Amino acid sequence: MTELSVDRRELEGIVLLYPRGFINAHTVRLFEGEIQKALDEGRYRIVVSGAGLKYIASAGLGAIMGVVEEIRTNGGDIRLADLNETVRNIFDILGFNHLYRIFPSEIEAILSFREGGETGSPPA
Amino acid sequence: MTELSVDRRELEGIVLLYPRGFINAHTVRLFEGEIQKALDEGRYRIVVSGAGLKYIASAGLGAIMGVVEEIRTNGGDIRLADLNETVRNIFDILGFNHLYRIFPSEIEAILSFREGGETGSPPA
Amino acid sequence: MSGRRPALVLRVPSRTEYLAAIRDVTRRMAELAGFDGGEADQLALAVDEAATNVIEHAYHGAADRRVEVRLDVRGDELRVEVVDDGEGVDPRAVPQVDLRRYASERRTGGLGMHLMGRIMDSVTFRRTAGGNVCCMVKRRPAAGSGAAP
Amino acid sequence: MSGRRPALVLRVPSRTEYLAAIRDVTRRMAELAGFDGGEADQLALAVDEAATNVIEHAYHGAADRRVEVRLDVRGDELRVEVVDDGEGVDPRAVPQVDLRRYASERRTGGLGMHLMGRIMDSVTFRRTAGGNVCCMVKRRPAAGSGAAP
Numbered sequence: 001m002t003e004l005s006v007d008r009r010e011l012e013g014i015v016l017l018y019p020r021g022f023i024n025a026h027t028v029r030l031f032e033g034e035i036q037k038a039l040d041e042g043r044y045r046i047v048v049s050g051a052g053l054k055y056i057a058s059a060g061l062g063a064i065m066g067v068v069e070e071i072r073t074n075g076g077d078i079r080l081a082d083l084n085e086t087v088r089n090i091f092d093i094l095g096f097n098h099l100y101r102i103f104p105s106e107i108e109a110i111l112s113f114r115e116g117g118e119t120g121s122p123p124a
Numbered sequence: 125m126t127e128l129s130v131d132r133r134e135l136e137g138i139v140l141l142y143p144r145g146f147i148n149a150h151t152v153r154l155f156e157g158e159i160q161k162a163l164d165e166g167r168y169r170i171v172v173s174g175a176g177l178k179y180i181a182s183a184g185l186g187a188i189m190g191v192v193e194e195i196r197t198n199g200g201d202i203r204l205a206d207l208n209e210t211v212r213n214i215f216d217i218l219g220f221n222h223l224y225r226i227f228p229s230e231i232e233a234i235l236s237f238r239e240g241g242e243t244g245s246p247p248a
Numbered sequence: 249m250s251g252r253r254p255a256l257v258l259r260v261p262s263r264t265e266y267l268a269a270i271r272d273v274t275r276r277m278a279e280l281a282g283f284d285g286g287e288a289d290q291l292a293l294a295v296d297e298a299a300t301n302v303i304e305h306a307y308h309g310a311a312d313r314r315v316e317v318r319l320d321v322r323g324d325e326l327r328v329e330v331v332d333d334g335e336g337v338d339p340r341a342v343p344q345v346d347l348r349r350y351a352s353e354r355r356t357g358g359l360g361m362h363l364m365g366r367i368m369d370s371v372t373f374r375r376t377a378g379g380n381v382c383c384m385v386k387r388r389p390a391a392g393s394g395a396a397p
Numbered sequence: 398m399s400g401r402r403p404a405l406v407l408r409v410p411s412r413t414e415y416l417a418a419i420r421d422v423t424r425r426m427a428e429l430a431g432f433d434g435g436e437a438d439q440l441a442l443a444v445d446e447a448a449t450n451v452i453e454h455a456y457h458g459a460a461d462r463r464v465e466v467r468l469d470v471r472g473d474e475l476r477v478e479v480v481d482d483g484e485g486v487d488p489r490a491v492p493q494v495d496l497r498r499y500a501s502e503r504r505t506g507g508l509g510m511h512l513m514g515r516i517m518d519s520v521t522f523r524r525t526a527g528g529n530v531c532c533m534v535k536r537r538p539a540a541g542s543g544a545a546p
């Protein structure tokens with residue numbers, strides 16, 4: 001019944017975030033806080049791994065939107081992976097698939113940072 | 125979000141039932157149906173393995189009560205195992221721990237049928 | 249709830265398929281009141297029994313009536329009211345629980361009320377102009393704070 | 398709901414901690430209406446956005462007001478109304494979604510309304526004596542039957 005938990009791992013200098021549950025106006029602070037912590041540590045490579053994410057409301061999308069410029073300015077990127085169909089649909093509906101790189105699996109998102117494509121220009 | 129599912133296995137001639145979710149006035153038919161199926165097959169050794177059971181309302185307790193006599197008359201028993209604290213509390217509150225044999229784990233419930241104690245007299 | 253609107257009100261048809269929604273909101277409110285998951289499940293069970301009784305006894309199974317559940321946190325207690333406009337509870341009809349007779353006579357009546365009484369700190373029934381009210385109160389855990397609505 | 402009582406009514410305080418209860422009952426009702434789990438989540442998301450807007454815009458964050466959600470299955474559609482008695486929606490204030498500006502100006506306004514419109518088949522706002530009503534309708538899956546309340 002917990003509304004949202006956000007676990008965190010690190011791999012190859014990349015911060016992996018695992019939101020489980022629902023991101024909305026009530027829970028978004030927790031999600032934002034985890035992103036902000038990474039930025040405070042100077043870590044600008046972030047993967048949001050969404051296998052446990054049931055839905056993300058506009059408040060959550062706004063949270064990502066609010067940091068992406070700072071992240072990219074610092075040569076990093078925030079990428080998404082392993083989204084279920086519902087969440088993937090939300091991103092598609094809003095055209096966010098043009099603003100963010102979304103990967104089928106976490107490992108692909110991690111490997112994508114090796115390509116030297118850190119400067120997170122949106123995918124073609 | 126499914127309210128109740130009841131999986132079934134068989135081992136050493138014992139029918140193991142795995143209710144997952146909530147047994148109440150709405151879902152009790154499903155639970156009753158699985159018990160009845162065992163009886164129709166002439167199987168009178170039943171273990172209700174409750175690891176996935178969130179709660180059981182009086183309708184569910186009534187369902188067990190309604191068949192225990194037939195089961196015991198036929199030399200079998202219906203025993204409970206692996207109840208979480210909430211469900212275990214419900215049984216204790218109602219004094220059902222005096223009417224039914226309740227085991228910490230499924231394997232203990234299964235082995236208990238080897239003792240030759242099939243005639244399901246309630247525990248001392 | 250005498251003088252003050254309850255925080256959460258849920259009104260559903262008198263059908264058992266809506267017990268799940270009643271359970272959901274009860275658990276949410278219990279958690280907001282500081283109860284842990286297991287306690288929230290027990291509280292939800294007590295409310296499930298009360299609502300089931302309304303459907304079965306106050307409405308005799310009629311599916312087109314209304315069940316209202318009101319949940320509120322007041323100071324150090326969680327208060328739940330289950331309201332119907334059907335037949336009221338006749339206290340004399342409420343059977344005493346007799347465990348010995350359960351086994352020998354397959355009697356199961358009275359378990360629901362008994363459970364409600366054991367889970368909650370108090371269960372009272374009253375008739376009001378707005379309907380029959382089953383009021384159940386449970387003291388919150390000491391550590392609990394949170395949703396004072 | 399014009400002439401007929403909705404099946405399920407939930408009334409909660411205007412606080413985001415009650416969005417979870419709104420989500421729960423919306424998903425339950427969506428499932429009773431025959432939607433699958435993913436569709437139920439999307440519907441719950443649309444209702445979450447509408448209720449969040451009531452808290453943030455109609456009530457400007459005041460925590461002591463009321464949000465009412467009414468859910469009903471009518472023939473082949475699920476109908477949701479989110480009702481407040483705060484400031485009504487000014488259609489001119491609703492921004493058009495401009496994705497290019499999101500990225501360059503960090504604009505995020507308008508996403509909620511846009512999502513609601515994309516998830517539901519229709520979203521309409523009206524003022525009534527009983528308050529401001531955001532009415533959202535979604536056609537049920539063809540196979541779906543079940544809770545005609």
Ligand SMILES: Nc1ncnc2c1ncn2[C@@H]1O[C@H](COP(=O)(O)OP(=O)(O)O)[C@@H](O)[C@H]1O
Binds near residue numbers: 305343359
């Ligand atoms: N809401 C109610 N309205 C009218 N009568 C009720 C109500 N709740 C309980 N009762 C009466 O109390 C009796 C005991 O209820 P309960 O303990 O839940 O057992 P059961 O529902 O199995 O009979 C019922 O049989 C009924 O006569």
Ligand SMILES: Nc1ncnc2c1ncn2[C@@H]1O[C@H](COP(=O)(O)OP(=O)(O)O)[C@@H](O)[C@H]1O
Binds near residue numbers: 446455484506
């Ligand atoms: N229930 C409401 N009451 C009043 N105004 C509203 C309501 N819902 C939306 N609005 C207006 O529409 C705008 C767009 O809402 P939305 O798309 O959800 O984005 P956001 O809430 O991020 O601004 C709001 O900024 C507000 O001006």
